[in-house]
Amino acid sequence: MEIVCPAGTPAALRAAVKAGAHTIYCGFNDETNARNFPGLNFDRAEMREGVRFAHDMGSKVLIAINTFPRAGAEHIWHNAVSDAAEAGADAVILADPGLLAYAAQNHPALRRHLSVQAAAANADVINYYAKCFDVKRVVLPRVLSIPEIAAINAETEVETEVFVFGGLCVMAEGRCSLSSFVTGLSPNMNGVCSPASHVDYHEDNDALSVRLGGYTIHRAEKGEPAPYPTLCKGCFTSADKKGYLFEDPVSLNAEQLIPQLKKAGVTALKIEGRQRSRSYVAQVVRNFRAAVDALEAGQPMPEGMLAQLSEGQAGTTGAYRKIWR
Amino acid sequence: MHQESVVIPIFPKGPSRVLGLLPLAPASWTLTRFSRQIAKRHPSLFRRLGEHAHARFVLDPTDLPLVMCLEPNGGVPRVSLLRGQCQGDARIAGPLAALLGLVHGAYDGDALFFSRDLVIEGDTAAVLALRNAIDDAELDLAAELGAMSGPLRQPVQRLIALGEKTTGVALSRHEEEYAR
Structure with missing residues (x-):
């Protein structure tokens, strides 16, 4: 299984690569990505350099352009897609259908992933995105149980990526106000x-x-x-x-569910936390890489050491095991 | 299910008292010179601060009788060491080991904040920009100090290593190893 790791800065990208990340996702330092925080993200030169570094080390880079373009300012998002292609990104992570159409028409060779921000939670809508925009992978929203994920995978050819660690969002992602x-x-x-x-x-x-x-x-x-x-x-x-009122301040940790997620047909495991430090990135990546390697080798899953990195200092398996209050 | 926090070493009381006797003006001058050398060698750190490059940060090591006022000043930083209170746009407080551990990438800032080993007050955006800029700079304060020590580099490095060993404070950056 592929581990998809966050990087908010070039240093975090290098830390993720060194720790054994198969793939890193990151964004430009503007409103085109959903982690537009002070001091975070990559300018164009840093992105090109980051992609080069990752590729040299055998890792892939996905660029998240996963906010929804503002009317009259679509060029900012179009430029981001073009710059991602020019930087040599392995894929772009998009949510807006208009931007997906732009990417499919203007950069057909650039692989398209559907962001969790699109909240695509059933096989019909995922297949619709695949048919219209040739989307190759979908990041599933954090509302699905493992049997539901298996049901989706049985009805689509699109690869599925699921969150396994980090902060949780309220239910309909991309629609929260x-x-x-x-x-x-x-x-x-x-x-x-x-x-x-x-x-x-x-x-x-x-x-x-x-x-x-x-x-x-x-x-x-x-x-x-x-x-x-x-x-x-x-x-x-x-x-x-x-x-x-809405949800407990707990952090997702589905480390022990990786074998079941594999059985459900999941292709990639996503770690949340582009706003976190390179220390977090290195520790989490190392842990999940060890877990996936153990699974591939038919060995038992190692016990996690990630508890202290959780938001709110408390963990949950989220919707994967639905035990609602 | 609440989890265990990271254990942060507290600076020993004896050496802390000695540091409290430092003459403030020469210490501030030295720290300013040191920070300007870092600015020269890591210009991206100040670029990353963006609109917060002129904020005034109060860094408060809670196990020392001193506070530090850092003014990035758009890439020409100034550092003042003070006893007691200091006014600024943002305050970051915690054990010295936590503050230096963040600089050296030994700890995660959010984890220390959620466990309340670290306290922030004031302009949260400025704190976030500083945290992210420092994390990206991959600083090694021991190496920086060695670089400005000229012929005294070796003894300075030995002194830093001794300080690290006796206090438990991360005074240098430990390079990550490749997993493959």
Whole structure:
């Protein structure tokens, strides 16, 4: 199975390659990718150099251009696709049908993957994207159980890629408006979920509060993990009840499910975290590479060491094993 | 299911007290010179800061009686060492080992933040830009210090290695090994 690893910076890309990543995904330093955060991403020269480095070491590079083009500014996204082709990317990860059409018409040799942002969660829609835009791979949304993934693979020739580690999003990815609601900016259009410019942490008597767009969305007492700055993981009190309204602040870790995912016909395992450090990238990649190598060799899965890297310091197997509250 | 945090070494009290006696003006001058050499050798670090290249960062090693004020100043940085409080656009506080470990890629910033080994306050975007810029620069402060030590390079390197061993603080970058 192929391990697809995140890289927010050229240093993280090199760390992923050195740690044994088969494939790295990354983005340009603008609103064309869904991780448009301060100090992150690649300018055009860095992208060309990163692709060259990865190819020299036998790894592939996928470029995420997975936000939705703004009316009147489509050229920014078109240029990104053309620059990805020129940089020698092995594929582009796209979500918008118009951009997929542009890429298919203007760069037919550039492999197209369907981003999780497209929220394609059944075989009919995946086959539609394959028929219209010759999409070769789909990144499945994080709402499917393993039997559902197997059912999709039984009905499509398109390769499937699934998330196995990192932060979780609320259900219909690419359609979430929570960040827009509070800050006016969203991951879908601007590439920023809970933009850092709208996030404010404040410590008072050992309690740590986080505000998003001026609204307090969580307060952690002493000894509790720091609160996550997205509305979907906010903790609210209503009628004397306190709880996480949308989802718990836990991180996906499906390391032990890799054999079942393989059996379900999954081609590639995706690690979330382009906003994380090169240290995170190296540790997670090394761990998952060891797991996949063990699986290929018919050996038992190694015990993970990734717990401390989880967002919120807590892990879950997500929808793969549906045990809803 | 909550998980174990990374254990961050705390700087020993004795050497911490000694560092607290440092004369501030010459120490600040030396640190400024050091940071300008880093700026010369790693210009992309300051490019990556973007619009935050003129922010004022307060770096607060919580196990030392000193705070550091870093002004990237668009690539001509200035560092001031102070005792007590310091005003800035953003404050990053944590054990010295955590702060230096982030520089050397030994720790993940988000993991330290979620475990509350690291505290950030003020302009979150500026903190994020600094964290990402430093992470990408792949700095090795021991190598940088060695490079500016001229003929004293060898003894300086030995001193750093001794400091690393006795305090548990990552004073140098440990190169990642290739997995294949």
